[in-house]
Amino acid sequence: MFGSLFFLIREAWLNLRRQGLMAVACVSTSAIALLILGVFFLIGTQLYRVVDGAPRQMEIHAFMREGATRAQATALQERLEDMPGVAVARLVTREQAWTEFRQKSSFKDVLDGFKENPLPDMLRIVTTTPEETLRLADWVRSLPEVDHVNEGKEVVRQLLTIYNVIRTAGVVLAVLLGLGTAAIISNAIRMTLFARRRDIRVMQLVGATNSFIRFPFLLEGMAEGALGGGIASGLLLAALHYYTTRVQPTVPVVNQFELDLNRLLFVGILVGGGAVLGMVGSLLSMRKFLHAT
Amino acid sequence: MITVTKPQASRPESAPLIELIGVTVRHREQNLALDDVSVRVERGEYVFIVGQTGSGKSSLLRLLIHELRPTAGEVWVDGENVATLKPRHIPQLRRKIGFVFQDFRLLPERTLEENVAFALRVIGIHGKELRRRTFEALERVGLMSKGKMYPHQVSGGEQQRAAVARAIVNTPGLLLADEPTGNLDPMTSLEIMELLEQINRSGTTVLVATHDQQIVDAMCKRVVQLESGRIVRDEARGRYSVSRLLTTTPPPPPTEVEPCSVVSSS
Numbered sequence: 163m164f165g166s167l168f169f170l171i172r173e174a175w176l177n178l179r180r181q182g183l184m185a186v187a188c189v190s191t192s193a194i195a196l197l198i199l200g201v202f203f204l205i206g207t208q209l210y211r212v213v214d215g216a217p218r219q220m221e222i223h224a225f226m227r228e229g230a231t232r233a234q235a236t237a238l239q240e241r242l243e244d245m246p247g248v249a250v251a252r253l254v255t256r257e258q259a260w261t262e263f264r265q266k267s268s269f270k271d272v273l274d275g276f277k278e279n280p281l282p283d284m285l286r287i288v289t290t291t292p293e294e295t296l297r298l299a300d301w302v303r304s305l306p307e308v309d310h311v312n313e314g315k316e317v318v319r320q321l322l323t324i325y326n327v328i329r330t331a332g333v334v335l336a337v338l339l340g341l342g343t344a345a346i347i348s349n350a351i352r353m354t355l356f357a358r359r360r361d362i363r364v365m366q367l368v369g370a371t372n373s374f375i376r377f378p379f380l381l382e383g384m385a386e387g388a389l390g391g392g393i394a395s396g397l398l399l400a401a402l403h404y405y406t407t408r409v410q411p412t413v414p415v416v417n418q419f420e421l422d423l424n425r426l427l428f429v430g431i432l433v434g435g436g437a438v439l440g441m442v443g444s445l446l447s448m449r450k451f452l453h454a455t
Numbered sequence: 456m457i458t459v460t461k462p463q464a465s466r467p468e469s470a471p472l473i474e475l476i477g478v479t480v481r482h483r484e485q486n487l488a489l490d491d492v493s494v495r496v497e498r499g500e501y502v503f504i505v506g507q508t509g510s511g512k513s514s515l516l517r518l519l520i521h522e523l524r525p526t527a528g529e530v531w532v533d534g535e536n537v538a539t540l541k542p543r544h545i546p547q548l549r550r551k552i553g554f555v556f557q558d559f560r561l562l563p564e565r566t567l568e569e570n571v572a573f574a575l576r577v578i579g580i581h582g583k584e585l586r587r588r589t590f591e592a593l594e595r596v597g598l599m600s601k602g603k604m605y606p607h608q609v610s611g612g613e614q615q616r617a618a619v620a621r622a623i624v625n626t627p628g629l630l631l632a633d634e635p636t637g638n639l640d641p642m643t644s645l646e647i648m649e650l651l652e653q654i655n656r657s658g659t660t661v662l663v664a665t666h667d668q669q670i671v672d673a674m675c676k677r678v679v680q681l682e683s684g685r686i687v688r689d690e691a692r693g694r695y696s697v698s699r700l701l702t703t704t705p706p707p708p709p710t711e712v713e714p715c716s717v718v719s720s721s
Contacts, residue, residue: 166576166579166581168581169576169581360560360562361562363560364560364562364573364574365573365577366549367520367549367554368549368550368573368574368577368578368621368625369545369546369547369548369549369550369577369578369625370546370577370578371543371546372543372546374577374578374579375577
């Protein structure tokens with residue numbers, strides 16, 4: 163069996179070599195298609211991480227009602243500290259907040275016009291899980307001494323919307339590009355089949371089974387797709403490397419987003435995806451060609 | 456005209472190797488490649504199928520390897536009705552049949568040896584067995600010294616020998632040859648025909664479609680003559696009968712054809 167397998171693999175290699183330019187076209191188109199797929203995959207996963215991680219980093223800001231005493235605020239703070247699901251609960255007094263605000267603000271003159279400190283006492287609560295954030299926020303909101311609670315719900319919702327749009331666009335684009343890649347590989351395999359029609363005729367006449375005849379062509383398509391995937395992932399990883407070492411440290415806004423990626427899995431997905439596309443392409447072209455005779 | 460095909464699964468061992476019963480092949484509405492042909496070929500026979508171009512010789516051979524399906528009738532090969540064969544059983548049928556073409560059909564980018572071995576490789580034979588059988592087949596056709604050469608480096612006769620080696624390397628019980636000498640000079644043609652006869656003597660049934668008059672006359676074998684898709688003559692030891700090529704009048708009575716003087720018994 164291994165002797166035959168070796169023969170079949172060599173046949174596939176010979177096909178690839180004889181096809182030359184066509185194989186190059188196949189590999190580069192599948193590389194481009196998979197590159198775009200990879201970009202969407204990357205943006206998607208990173209955005210998902212942001213969305214997924216956001217509620218965890220979100221704090222609950224609870225502003226005390228006007229007239230609530232410092233004692234009430236301290237009592238609530240102590241109570242929260244003992245509650246499960248709360249990581250940190252800290253009291254920011256209105257004096258601290260005012261000083262901080264005045265220091266940071268560029269409207270110092272305007273703020274100087276205030277005779278009195280308009281800010282209330284505030285509790286800054288950090289929770290352990292996203293579910294706790296929502297639960298605790300609701301609980302704190304129900305307290306009479308609390309005026310207003312801000313748990314960053316809106317930000318999360320907006321991020322989720324963006325993520326969903328990008329994910330849908332990515333999936334649609336991926337399907338379209340995948341079909342295109344399969345069609346291109348299918349066309350290339352058809353040309354190989356045409357170039358090798360004499361060999362195929364001879365194979366059929368001496369009694370080779372259809373699956374035996376197909377195998378090298380299947381392998382050829384898969385190799386072309388996988389190679390395209392390899393090139394695409396190589397380019398993307400190189401771009402990522404450039405981004406993390408050169409761009410990210412120097413641009414202040416993006417350096418907060420930490421890139422986290424299982425590189426091996428990423429390469430595997432692109433190479434495997436390419437191989438599957440190549441296989442589909444090969445099967446498509448062979449269905450028509452081999453049944454004719 | 457309706458031919459009723461009786462559904463039959465298998466036939467007894469004693470049945471002829473090939474039997475066509477009322478076979479009609481219609482390419483388009485009017486164009487009949489074969490018209491109600493019935494013929495039997497016993498195991499070990501050597502048969503010439505003669506006739507003009509387009510008389511249906513090639514169609515008859517292609518029926519036997521299921522390259523062509525009959526419009527009506529039964530095509531029995533080695534106990535199987537080829538006409539109703541399922542696609543997945545076609546490879547098994549073809550492994551029992553060797554085929555030789557007028558244009559050799561060797562693969563140009565492979566050596567003669569690789570061409571012969573190719574027929575074994577594609578049916579899953581490899582290693583020592585592959586080398587032994589390739590070697591034997593090349594020896595039988597007298598191409599031992601040219602195995603490493605490419606088709607374009609050898610003569611037409613040698614190419615056809617290699618093609619014959621490829622056809623017999625799987626030791627088939629039936630060898631079909633479609634105009635095997637059509638591209639060869641008379642001397643080389645005779646050599647190829649002698650080679651086919653030699654293969655026939657070792658027990659392989661041989662069917663040769665040809666319009667090479669000299670060869671047919673010289674070998675004095677069974678001759679089946681086709682004309683416009685019908686069998687018009689079937690003689691145990693026949694000649695080519697030149698008149699068939701030149702006229703469309705009915706065949707002359709058998710007495711006009713001089714019987715073969717050489718009677719060879721195999």
